[in-house]
Amino acid sequence: MEVLTDMNRPDLMLRLSESSSDVVEKVSEVTPTHVKLTEPIFSPRAVLMKLGVPVKIGCNVLIYQTNTAFLTLHVYLIPRDPGLQQVIKQRGVPHGYKAILKPDPEKSLKILDRFTLTADVDGAEICPEDLKLRYPSGKPNFFEVYTENPDGNVHLKLTSKKDLQPVWTCTVRKAAGSSVGAAAASSLLDGKHFVDKHRVQLIQRVSNVAPILDDLLGSDVISQESYNSIMALPTSQDKMRTLYSHLNTERCNDIFYKILLENEKHLIDEFSAK
Structure with missing residues (x-):
């Protein structure tokens, strides 16, 4: 030394x-x-890995179920590094994400190779189309798997884009997302989404906006820039009014509704009873 x-x-x-x-x-x-x-x-191997030299390494696949109305999974493919696992855990746990423990790939995978993820569920959306296995310089990237009310288990398969060979498979049991269906169903009232129907009341009555924004940021509904600009507004009504401008899809509304259930349940119950 x-x-x-x-x-x-x-x-x-x-x-x-x-x-x-x-x-x-x-x-x-x-x-x-x-x-x-x-x-x-x-180890020299770790040095080469961080430099991006295409060596074969052991890998972890981490799955987190996000805090959303429909079943949304974040699937990470990372080098086997406890520090990276801790970064991902710290990123998800404060927003209520649930870890789903599954076995890791048995064989070593090559740094810089690209991989695709598929799910055997009709209408499942997976983004991005593929990921490069690398040692991340910032926060680790992930596959997002989104599906509305899966009827049964969800089978995931990770495939090497180079030789089209599967390198990892797993099954996410229906029980892991069993609480999703009820929340999604109750978000619709007379054919109109709850958060749209009660927009005026929610803007006026929701006072503690910060934890809601935290969860929306963690669920990727709003960006860090939008989060900062909304938090800088002077009143809770201004914050809520601007927040609504970011709810431009049915999925965003569902996520917002689920977050309201956890942070403002008394208002949800009050408005639902009318």
Whole structure:
């Protein structure tokens, strides 16, 4: 082990010798008794992986059911890294996302290869069409699987786009999304969506808008930019009125309704009783 310094740079570097190879790591702190690494990597294989060299690696597939009225799954394909798993967990759990535990791919997959995800449910929407397996420099990307009221289990299949061979399959049982149907059905009143029918009352009566915006952001109904602009408005009525301008699809209305059920249930019950 050797600590290196560069007169032109204030940060320190640490050289770790592994077999016949050298790995250089950025150091954030050095004391007489220890060295603290900013982003520790202890194998040449990990270095190559982060550099994007197409090596084969073990992978995790993580599935999160989002906090929406219809069944929406976020499916992550990532290198086997506890740090990445923690990032995804921290991103989803505050918004009420539910993890669905499934086995990982048995075989190693190649960095930079592209993969597609399919679901055996009529009308299922999956976006994007394919994903590149990579070590993310920012937040990890994912497949979004969206379907309205699946009749039974949902079978997912991950396929290599290069050789068209399946590399992973799983079944999401109907019980995992069993609470979805009732919420979706009750969101319609006399053929009109609940949030449309009670738009004026909701704008006037909903006062605690922040947690609703948090959930809408986490469900990808609004962007971070829209979130910031709405939060900057002076009154809750202004916030709600602007929020409504982003509910431009039936799916957005369903998500909004589900979030209202969790944050303003007393208003939902009051308006439903009329």
